Amino acid sequence: MQIAAPPGCEAAARAFFGELLGLEEIEKPPALAARGGAWFALPDGRQLHVGVEHEFAAATKAHPAFVVEGYDELRAHFGEAARDDEAIPRVRRFYAADPWGNRLEFVAAE
Numbered sequence: 001m002q003i004a005a006p007p008g009c010e011a012a013a014r015a016f017f018g019e020l021l022g023l024e025e026i027e028k029p030p031a032l033a034a035r036g037g038a039w040f041a042l043p044d045g046r047q048l049h050v051g052v053e054h055e056f057a058a059a060t061k062a063h064p065a066f067v068v069e070g071y072d073e074l075r076a077h078f079g080e081a082a083r084d085d086e087a088i089p090r091v092r093r094f095y096a097a098d099p100w101g102n103r104l105e106f107v108a109a110e
Contacts (some may be wrong), residue, residue, distance in 0.1 A: 006053070068107065
């Protein structure tokens with residue numbers, strides 16, 4: 001999956017997706033490395049690509065969803081910046097934004 005970010009996003013992408021969410025950064029193919037951004041491995045074998053978009057506008061409706069271990073700790077990290085959603089019975093989830101304002105959904109892995 002790919003999300004867009006503004007030019008110069010690499011350090012914030014590594015801090016957010018790498019350090020906070022614990023995703024392993026993977027090397028971009030040499031032909032794509034010059035475009036900027038960063039790629040991360042997801043636990044299920046898929047990949048998250050943070051791609052540079054020069055005319056960047058945050059995605060505030062369309063969003064990826066991440067199933068996460070340590071849901072309560074992650075929810076606490078976001079504090080008031082998170083919005084809980086109880087629309088689906090027995091599914092614990094919340095929405096928060098990445099460093100550039102893109103909407104992200106986090107679902108408890110329970």
